[in-house]
Amino acid sequence: MHRIMLFGTTTVTVDGREVSGPALGGVKPRQVLELLALADGAPVTKDRLVEMVWGDGAPASAVPTLESYVCVVRRAIGGVAGGRDSVVLTTSAGYRLDTTRVVVDRTECLQRLARSASAPVAEAVRSVREALTTAQAPLLASETRAAWADRERDAMSAHLAEACADVAARALDAQDVDAAVELSRRAVELAPFDERAATVRIAALEAAGRRAEALRCYLDLRRRLVDELGVEPGAEARARYLRLLTGPAEQAWEAPSRTELAALLELLRDTLGRVPGLDTVPVERALGRVASHALALL
Template structure:
């Protein structure tokens, strides 16, 4: 089993993360409260200070904090922590060493608070973070997404909340940490949730008539996971809603080729249904364009006929032809623009 090394990644200030957390309703770290950021890299804010790996007591205490933070307040057994730190061959006295590391971590996180009242709670056989004393950006993100998706939430509110949550999740989960199995499971879970939130943001933007934003969120979801059918469906539906049928058909073709190459299958029935709607929309758009061109040609011919009219009778006849052509063209354009855009010239 692969375990963490003793590397000590750098730590940024994370001011952007704190700002977004505040927008989502998180409380600023005061009176010993903590912010622990996992998205974009581990950052710990304690009492207005940023604690790097050295301030946390070294690599092992930092790894313990990560394991407890990823558990989101659930208990992590001592046996599990020993396995995460040392693998299948822990050193002699590993359990006592683990307890020493936890003691060091407690003092570094909250030096003025007794351990029994601190952020790391001791439970039978293990430890857990007390989420009443620590704000985790990972939890803030998941909570915000959950609130945004509550039934009955206005679409505009849903879009605003998802936009704020996705700003918080702009960085990947613990990118500076090694690729170990248990952490990769958490990373994959987080990536799926971010992609799903982007798909929902696209749907909310589409419902608000914000076509460009809907396409942007859907494209970001596809870029994040190009084999996610729901992301492709959101992109095709957003392009369709924006009247970009040709772009939608090209996107479907990219999806079809990718699925064939990577999965050995075709897009599912839901994607195929959107594809059929795009085809119908493209054909309808072609028919409308043909009718508009015919009407313009008819108007042009009537105008030329009027210009060649030699008598008053011929001029009146030409004027009637122009008025008919204007009416036809006006009717066709009103299907596209819901206002009267043309006016026939005054009668001769």
């Protein structure tokens, strides 16, 4: 059985030996192997491989050169150049990996995420944690200049973030607050502009009694959205923020902590600073006085 690791440095393990780096035959043969591994056993045409490996600069001899690269890969990871006993199979549509004899870590990661969607909460939490462990290293770390590798990394981050947010929300409903806090943190790290991930994170922190961190989470989300995208948080995130400020009707009022007060003052300063035509100098002075008096009372 062959194992192809796409997270971190691309590596093939076969019969107890590891093949990576120059041993895979060079940059382009390695990319051919990676593209086949990303296809999860589906055939990839020669034209598609040429397009991905060379881009617009493909030479006239690209197809025969590609065929030679496939031979290089076969020899590097085991199997004769002709491919009869190789895990890299030739088809009428191009090439594909024999998934009965190859395991790809990216495929395993995506399968775990897919299982988490319908599994019971405890099993879903475990599946997502296993996927996160698999994805600790960057996907396709060997490819620093390939646009297709960037797209694959972005897609994987989106898959992981969505699963983390979904399972965190389910864990919160099941009153597994620790899992909700853990997975929502990873969701926000993976997708810092995702309002749903941040909203789940805020709810998890609130349930854990960490209101100051929840306020900070909203403030960070708002700053990213406003500064980078020029938009305010949506209705759900704002409603969660207002809930943090007021608390449930049945909850007794408690004095805010220094961290909470500092976060609220920072949010107020940021909001007022965006009012057209407002002189910010007296605003800063007034807020400074308010902050000093308020913090002195705590």
